[in-house]
Amino acid sequence: MRAVTWQGKRHVSVETVPDPTLDEPTDVIIEVTSTAICGSDLHLYEVLGPFMDKGDIVGHETMGMIVEAGSESELPAGDRVVIPFPIACGHCWMCSRGLVTQCETTQVREHGSGAALFGYSRLYGSVPGGQAEYLRVPHANFGAITVGTDLPDHRYLFLSDVLPTAWQGVAYAGVQRGDSLAVFGLGPIGQFAARIAAHLGATVYAIDPAPERRAMAERHGITTFDSDAVEQIRDLTEGRGPDAVIDAVGMEAHGSPVTTAAHSIVGLLPDAVGRKVFETAGLDRLGALYGAIDLVRRGGTISLSGVYGGQADPIPMLSLFDKQVQVRMGQANVHAHVDHLLPLVEDDSDPLGLEDFVTHRAPLEQAPAMYETFQKKEDGCIKVVLDPRS
Numbered sequence: 001m002r003a004v005t006w007q008g009k010r011h012v013s014v015e016t017v018p019d020p021t022l023d024e025p026t027d028v029i030i031e032v033t034s035t036a037i038c039g040s041d042l043h044l045y046e047v048l049g050p051f052m053d054k055g056d057i058v059g060h061e062t063m064g065m066i067v068e069a070g071s072e073s074e075l076p077a078g079d080r081v082v083i084p085f086p087i088a089c090g091h092c093w094m095c096s097r098g099l100v101t102q103c104e105t106t107q108v109r110e111h112g113s114g115a116a117l118f119g120y121s122r123l124y125g126s127v128p129g130g131q132a133e134y135l136r137v138p139h140a141n142f143g144a145i146t147v148g149t150d151l152p153d154h155r156y157l158f159l160s161d162v163l164p165t166a167w168q169g170v171a172y173a174g175v176q177r178g179d180s181l182a183v184f185g186l187g188p189i190g191q192f193a194a195r196i197a198a199h200l201g202a203t204v205y206a207i208d209p210a211p212e213r214r215a216m217a218e219r220h221g222i223t224t225f226d227s228d229a230v231e232q233i234r235d236l237t238e239g240r241g242p243d244a245v246i247d248a249v250g251m252e253a254h255g256s257p258v259t260t261a262a263h264s265i266v267g268l269l270p271d272a273v274g275r276k277v278f279e280t281a282g283l284d285r286l287g288a289l290y291g292a293i294d295l296v297r298r299g300g301t302i303s304l305s306g307v308y309g310g311q312a313d314p315i316p317m318l319s320l321f322d323k324q325v326q327v328r329m330g331q332a333n334v335h336a337h338v339d340h341l342l343p344l345v346e347d348d349s350d351p352l353g354l355e356d357f358v359t360h361r362a363p364l365e366q367a368p369a370m371y372e373t374f375q376k377k378e379d380g381c382i383k384v385v386l387d388p389r390s
């Protein structure tokens, strides 16, 4: 089959690789009908290189049709399914508490990581990803969600990651009707965190330097700002700052010169050395996180959806402690949020605006160009969906 593979820093290519096979009785194989490129894939593309192997199949936002089912699969061939990006068993201590990203069956203990993830480096189990013609889905009775057949893929696809991640970001922010919320970053995660919070009755302010991303958010009733908006948003929230702030940017924030050099150096170092630097140095770009700490009101909450990876990032503990800030974070426990989201996704009135999200559709073969377009935010690119069948 054809698949998008990691080849080196800022270099992916589409290669012919062996088809996946059923390895466990609870596996299924799906024929992929849609697979999206995520902001998290850009971390592999750039910063997480030392944990990638040449030829690794990437991608973790995937849906398709079951074409083969293992002997213990409860889902038959022919089911149309969405695949959550974390791989979880559904019955361990963690899964039974909804903490699927900490699944004790699939945890990658060798690297001290939580649950295995599709297409997300050695740190998360080197599991072949979904930017391919076919995908093997382990623990499919829990890890494949059967959906209806009437609506197009783009109504369901984002249940794999973007929507549950945004939902968890809002939930961890503790947003209630009437609250104020600021969102840093208006990539896919920020777009939907902002829309979900507005849908739940919050007043939402969002910050992103990219004008087309601000324009998209404005179309959904969000008040937006260019980068230096902390004072303006404070003024709009009676001088206190918003009740909660979501950081939907993560470790590759713009405008954080101190760690930028370390970042690009890590991508270029020999793997073993790069890994050591990554594991021991503080090297995230912390612009959005610092902004969130500064902006949130005293006694408020910060929710981190953006991914961070440094082990010794300098954090202003004085401000966090003195302001009495709560902080929650983590990979999205996708499966646990789907029941809240499915009715919204299937609602005829499209309350979350899924019809206004995907900016680029392309055949799988065009993945390398699409990665570049997405990373550079060229051509108004906000979300790319690849179709392996076109």
Ligand SMILES: NC(=O)c1ccc[n+]([C@@H]2O[C@H](COP(=O)([O-])OP(=O)(O)OC[C@H]3O[C@@H](n4cnc5c(N)ncnc54)[C@H](O)[C@@H]3O)[C@@H](O)[C@H]2O)c1
Pocket (backbone or CB within 6 Å): 038, 039, 040, 041, 042, 043, 161, 162, 165, 184, 185, 186, 187, 188, 189, 190, 207, 208, 209, 210, 213, 227, 248, 249, 250, 251, 252, 253, 254, 255, 287, 288, 304, 305, 306, 307, 330, 331, 332, 382
């Ligand atoms: N927690 C999870 O489970 C989970 C799941 C998916 C994605 N993520 C993470 O969420 C983050 C966002 O993902 P995405 O797909 O939306 O990515 P993206 O790269 O498309 O979006 C990031 C946005 O942040 C903006 N930005 C950069 N620096 C900024 C700053 N200093 N202030 C304000 N905005 C700034 C960029 O212009 C861009 O629009 C990434 O870190 C990604 O890895 C986490």
Ligand SMILES: [Zn+2]
Pocket (backbone or CB within 6 Å): 038, 039, 040, 041, 060, 061, 085, 161, 162
């Ligand atoms: Zn993703």
Ligand SMILES: [Zn+2]
Pocket (backbone or CB within 6 Å): 088, 089, 090, 091, 092, 093, 094, 095, 096, 102, 103, 104, 105, 106
């Ligand atoms: Zn589990």
